[in-house]
Amino acid sequence: MVNGSADAVAFRLWPPVAIGAPLLVGWLATLVWGEPVDLGGWRIPLGWALVLFFVGWNGWSLWLFRRHETGLLPGQPTQAMIEEGPYRLSRNPLYVGLLTLYLGLALLAPTFWGLVLFPAAVLLVLWGAIRPEERFLRKRFGAQYDDYTRRVRRWL
DSSP states (O other), X not given: OOOOOTTXXXXXXXXXXXXXXXXXXXXXXXXXXXXXXXXOTTHHHHHHHHHHHHHHHHHHHHHHHHHXXXXXXXXXXXXXXXXXXXXXXXXXXXXXXXXXXXXXXXXXXXXXHHHHTHHHHHHHHIIIIIHHHHHHXXXXXXXXXXXXXXXXXXXX
């Protein structure tokens, strides 16, 4: 567990690891077993579109963290609850972006096995980061966070 102060989330699993580990396992499986399915040429433009979406979406989300002067990395204090920009559409836009990047990279690689392991990445980030983060935010912001969860979905 990544420990933080009382002002910071204590993740069970750092989000880039939760999302990146299944993709890495998928790439390794592709090296060992090869590709059982030809994903076709459509995967390249879609993969690049997903990567570009990630850059814009996560860039916007990170800019809002800076603008609100709140911590982003584990152990940094959470000073504000952000409810604008991508945070109006998702309570977890950075994780949505990272998962989008995962799919884009899996298509560009290509790694069918990485695509098969995508649900594992979703479950790992849910268990390792989102659930601890939700408990922390509920404790830190109380009714304001409860109201936010009623208005905005966890994913999209």
